[in-house]
Amino acid sequence: DADVTQTPRNRITKTGKRIMLECSQTKGHDRMYWYRQDPGLGLRLIYYSFDVKDINKGEISDGYSVSRQAQAKFSLSLESAIPNQTALYFCATSGPREGPYNEQFFGPGTRLTVL
Amino acid sequence: QKEVEQDPGPLSVPEGAIVSLNCTYSNSAFQYFMWYRQYSRKGPELLMYTYSSGNKEDGRFTAQVDKSSKYISLFIRDSQPSDSATYLCVYAGNNRKLIWGLGTSLAVNP
Numbered sequence: 001d002a003d004v005t006q007t008p009r010n011r012i013t014k015t016g017k018r019i020m021l022e023c024s025q026t027k028g029h030d031r032m033y034w035y036r037q038d039p040g041l042g043l044r045l046i047y048y049s050f051d052v053k054d055i056n057k058g059e060i061s062d063g064y065s066v067s068r069q070a071q072a073k074f075s076l077s078l079e080s081a082i083p084n085q086t087a088l089y090f091c092a093t094s095g096p097r098e099g100p101y102n103e104q105f106f107g108p109g110t111r112l113t114v115l
Numbered sequence: 116q117k118e119v120e121q122d123p124g125p126l127s128v129p130e131g132a133i134v135s136l137n138c139t140y141s142n143s144a145f146q147y148f149m150w151y152r153q154y155s156r157k158g159p160e161l162l163m164y165t166y167s168s169g170n171k172e173d174g175r176f177t178a179q180v181d182k183s184s185k186y187i188s189l190f191i192r193d194s195q196p197s198d199s200a201t202y203l204c205v206y207a208g209n210n211r212k213l214i215w216g217l218g219t220s221l222a223v224n225p
Binding site: 004040041042043090092101102103104105106107108109 | 123147149156157158159160161164166203207212213215216217218
């Protein structure tokens, strides 16, 4: 079984709709991250959480919100989706033993299309 | 100036070729240098890391760091079709924040 899972894997929605992307992990890691990946822009950090009570904005948090429901679960919400949020979204985890280089473990991604 | 510069390619080589992938960076505070590999429709995964100037080998892969020139390279010997993927250079400083390159797309043709 995969250590980091994301649901859904693909989603098509319309402008203005509320969308939630979910991430679960079985690695026992405290740290969880949400990224989006766009051609020509690479991976950009949206939000990250170092434990259940700690939520931090990344470089592109506008238009997004997150919820850390438990150590193993971290959800990303788009309150009112817009077309430029069309992207590939990745959840990742890391733990304190992942070295000073902070190795991160990624889920398979969610491809989101906003029409 | 971007913190990390990486040629996006695409790079196409025949099977068995030696592949050289390169990145430059601008922040002298970077201490850890990594290469992640991303297969199509998958998340990135760590391939190699190093923290010092010089070479680090792992099988057919060699990571090279030149801190004085702020330049890192990944060499792949005897490239295989299974090496076809996007390779991302990644840096980290003391704060453990990761700085990602855009990735170079590599195709190894049988």
